[in-house]
Amino acid sequence: MSSTAESPPSAAVAVTDGAPRGDIGLCAGISGGATLPPVEGGRPTVTRTRTEVHRWRRWLYRGRRSHRVARLLNRAQAALAAHGIGPSRIVVLEVVGRRTGRTVSLPVVVADLDGEGYLVSMLGEDTNWVRNVRAAHGRAVLRHRGRREVVLEEVDPDRRAPVLRRYLDRAQGARAHFPIDCGAPLEEFEGIAPHYPVFRITAPSPTASPSEAPPS
Numbered sequence: 001m002s003s004t005a006e007s008p009p010s011a012a013v014a015v016t017d018g019a020p021r022g023d024i025g026l027c028a029g030i031s032g033g034a035t036l037p038p039v040e041g042g043r044p045t046v047t048r049t050r051t052e053v054h055r056w057r058r059w060l061y062r063g064r065r066s067h068r069v070a071r072l073l074n075r076a077q078a079a080l081a082a083h084g085i086g087p088s089r090i091v092v093l094e095v096v097g098r099r100t101g102r103t104v105s106l107p108v109v110v111a112d113l114d115g116e117g118y119l120v121s122m123l124g125e126d127t128n129w130v131r132n133v134r135a136a137h138g139r140a141v142l143r144h145r146g147r148r149e150v151v152l153e154e155v156d157p158d159r160r161a162p163v164l165r166r167y168l169d170r171a172q173g174a175r176a177h178f179p180i181d182c183g184a185p186l187e188e189f190e191g192i193a194p195h196y197p198v199f200r201i202t203a204p205s206p207t208a209s210p211s212e213a214p215p216s
Helices: 046-060 068-082 128-135 161-170 172-177 186-195
Strands: 090-096 103-109 111-113 116-120 139-144 146-154 198-202
Touching (some): 068 103, 090 128, 103 128, 116 161, 161 172
Antiparallel strands (some): 090 139, 116 198
């Protein structure tokens, strides 16, 4: 079935973004919750399944913008993550809108690497939350059962590659928006790094003045 801007592509499988189960959840392009269609000899067609799932996820963010279905799914996931339901790597990012002054919330995946946590913009530079974080000088709040004030420090492009690879390993839903596979060589991640903002999660300075503190 062909897809249009008005109707989503048909999905051959039901996919969840829960914790990976076994090896297939790590850099396999599908989650442990997928049901794979059989082919000759009883072996699953992983490539076909991955293509269908990626088409669906790209449709949710066609034009690299979250559309109505994506916004509804994000609100539901944010509500669960804020109450600590689901994997701890899925958190709610809260940042003050640069134009409205109101707090904007969305679910994000934390990529853990070498004892540090990172946020990645899966849709690249042209996203509201990236602009808002920059305008707020990195001041933000992360929620997962509790509330944590943070400062997000943008990572230089020449240091992003290992984080991007780890992010794709952790964020299965983001893989459809990257031009390379999560198992690609590090050199390929270096090539796309300038197009995908990465932020390191840090604690606010204890000496920060009230006007410099993260928003509540």
